[in-house]
Amino acid sequence: MSGGNPVMIELRDVHKNYGDYRALRGISAAIRPGEFFSLLGPSGCGKTTLLRTIAGFEAISSGAVLIDGKDMAAVPPNLRPANMVFQSYAIFPHLSVMQNVAFGLRRDARPASEKQRLAAEALEMVGLKDFERRSTQALSGGQRQRVALARALVLKPKVLLLDEPLSALDKKMREQMQLELIRLQKQVGITFVLVTHDQEEALIMSNRIAVMFDGEIAQLDSPEMLYRRPNSRRVAEFVGTMNFVAAQVASEAGGKIEADAQGFGRVTLDTGQVAGGLSTGQPSIGFRPETLSILLEGQKAADREAHATVVDVLYYGGLTYYDVMLDGASQPVRLSVRNAFGRPVLEAGARTRVAWSPGALTLFC
Ligand code: ADP
Ligand code: MG
Numbered sequence: 001m002s003g004g005n006p007v008m009i010e011l012r013d014v015h016k017n018y019g020d021y022r023a024l025r026g027i028s029a030a031i032r033p034g035e036f037f038s039l040l041g042p043s044g045c046g047k048t049t050l051l052r053t054i055a056g057f058e059a060i061s062s063g064a065v066l067i068d069g070k071d072m073a074a075v076p077p078n079l080r081p082a083n084m085v086f087q088s089y090a091i092f093p094h095l096s097v098m099q100n101v102a103f104g105l106r107r108d109a110r111p112a113s114e115k116q117r118l119a120a121e122a123l124e125m126v127g128l129k130d131f132e133r134r135s136t137q138a139l140s141g142g143q144r145q146r147v148a149l150a151r152a153l154v155l156k157p158k159v160l161l162l163d164e165p166l167s168a169l170d171k172k173m174r175e176q177m178q179l180e181l182i183r184l185q186k187q188v189g190i191t192f193v194l195v196t197h198d199q200e201e202a203l204i205m206s207n208r209i210a211v212m213f214d215g216e217i218a219q220l221d222s223p224e225m226l227y228r229r230p231n232s233r234r235v236a237e238f239v240g241t242m243n244f245v246a247a248q249v250a251s252e253a254g255g256k257i258e259a260d261a262q263g264f265g266r267v268t269l270d271t272g273q274v275a276g277g278l279s280t281g282q283p284s285i286g287f288r289p290e291t292l293s294i295l296l297e298g299q300k301a302a303d304r305e306a307h308a309t310v311v312d313v314l315y316y317g318g319l320t321y322y323d324v325m326l327d328g329a330s331q332p333v334r335l336s337v338r339n340a341f342g343r344p345v346l347e348a349g350a351r352t353r354v355a356w357s358p359g360a361l362t363l364f365c
Contacts (some may be wrong), residue, residue, distance in 0.1 A: 005069050008033040008191040009054060009159060014063035023049045025136040025215040026063070031193065032207075033158075036185050038194045040202040041212035042238070048131050050212075051161050054193065055084045068158055078107065082159035083152040091136050091144050097123065098132040122150040123274040125184060147179075148239075153188065162194045166201070176189055176240040178204055199239045203227065226286070231275050233364045235241040236286055243333040245326075247363065259363055261285040263306060263326030263333070267358050276365040285365045289336040291360035294322060294352055296343070301355035310350045320345055324354065 009031040016024035023046050030038045038046045040223070050054075051059040053065055056077035065072045067081055083104075092100055101119040108115065123132060126146040136147060145165060152160055165181075166174045182205055185192045194201050202209045203223040209218045219231045230236035233244070247261040257269045264285065275286075295301060311332045312323035319339055323332040335354065346352060 006032065008035070008068060009193070010066040011146040012064040012066070014050070014053060014065060015061045016046075016053060016058065023215050024053070024060070027217055029217060029220055031191060033191055034189050036182070036192045036194070036205055036207045038196055038202040038206040038209045038213055040196055040209050041197060043197055045212045047212060048163055050272060051084065051163050051193065051195050052161070054092045055082055055161050058078050070153070082161055083155055083157040084161040084163065085152045085165050087164055091147055093137055095136065096132070097128065097134045097136055097139070097147055100136060100147050100153055101150045104154040108155070116152050119150070122154040125153060125188065126150045127180065132295065133324055136278060140173075141169050141179055145169065149184070157190065159191045159193065162192060164195055164197070181205065181288075203239070211238060221325050229362065233284070233286070234274070236275070236362070236364065241289050241334060242286045243289065244286050244364070245329060245331070245333065247283045247285040247365070249283055257363060259283070259285065261361070263329035264356070268359060269358060269361060269363055271361075273361060274363045274365065281365055282347055286362045286364050287356070287360050289321065289334045292333075292335050292354045292356045294335060294337050294346065295355055301353070303355055303357040305353050305355050308352055308354050310346050310348055310352055315348065322346065324352065326354070327359055
């Protein structure tokens with residue numbers, strides 16, 4: 001499909017200016033063939049702009065966009081091996097489901113019967129096998145989005161660009177479509193580039209994620225690395241929940257860093273646990289809510305333990321969030337505990353012990 005090219009989309013120092021406004025500020029990335037790649041970032045960070053430069057709807061100010069090894073500078077959108085599914089999926093209400101999908105083939109010279117066959121195949125891919133003759137008006141939001149997907153897939157592009165395709169759906173339908181998109185992407189083997197502002201969606205669906213802020217990629221990593229080792233406080237706060245406590249670096253030698261962290265005391269970290277340069281700014285220690293655990297009475301800590309008071313309890317059924325004040329700390333931190341049958345849920349005000357491991361901590365500078 002890619003002719004053995006190890007890179008499907010290459011972005012080389014892409015800049016896009018709107019007058020004085022720098023919407024894209026030097027984007028470089030290599031997206032692999034068959035990869036499910038996501039662009040994740042807050043509204044206005046340049047995700048749609050970047051997607052449109054790949055599709056060719058937007059000319060770049062400098063840099064280069066290559067698809068399957070070819071520079072796209074002189075290639076108009078309709079001749080690029082990429083197709084886009086828009087945020088507000090433009091379904092034609094006066095056309096049937098089949099006609100909507102076949103619209104994707106309007107510039108194709110194949111005979112009508114062949115187009116019908118291709119459209120039917122695309123509809124089957126998105127789970128709308130028996131919907132061909134239906135009017136689009138009778139469809140649910142999720143079904144409309146599938147029609148838009150089928151229309152984009154019918155041309156068998158090498159790259160499918162999806163701009164927040166699920167944002168208009170309710171939570172249940174969105175979760176179902178997320179799983180279907182994963183399945184579909186595996187089935188067709190096409191490179192998917194998904195734009196989303198929903199960090200959970202990006203974590204669930206992607207092979208790799210580029211986190212964007214202010215027209216730049218802040219971190220490009222696998223979901224697991226992004227979650228476990230965010231490279232800045234800003235990324236850590238955008239992807240998942242991260243607790244921060246004030247810290248002071250005491251010493252650095254032989255690949256080990258000694259730091260004093262509020263509520264934890266003296267901790268020893270590897271250099272791999274440091275995000276950002278050691279000498280900059282006011283350091284803090286960060287950790288995810290599930291990396292500290294609440295000890296039951298009589299339970300021994302596997303690693304270290306600290307004493308704390310429960311400040312707030314948020315019961316979610318499957319898990320409980322506890323805001324606890326570690327002794328000696330000035331601000332509560334949030335812990336999550338997976339609930340198990342028979343395990344008591346603590347109440348606000350309770351004294352407790354928490355277990356923690358230095359390996360789960362990240363020092364942000
Ligand atoms: P996102 O998709 O991440 O929400 P966009 O890529 O749509 O962000 O926009 C990035 C920034 O570029 C925004 O500040 C937006 O206002 C600006 N922008 C986008 N398109 C245009 C345009 N055609 N003219 C001027 N500014 C634009
Ligand atoms: Mg957008």
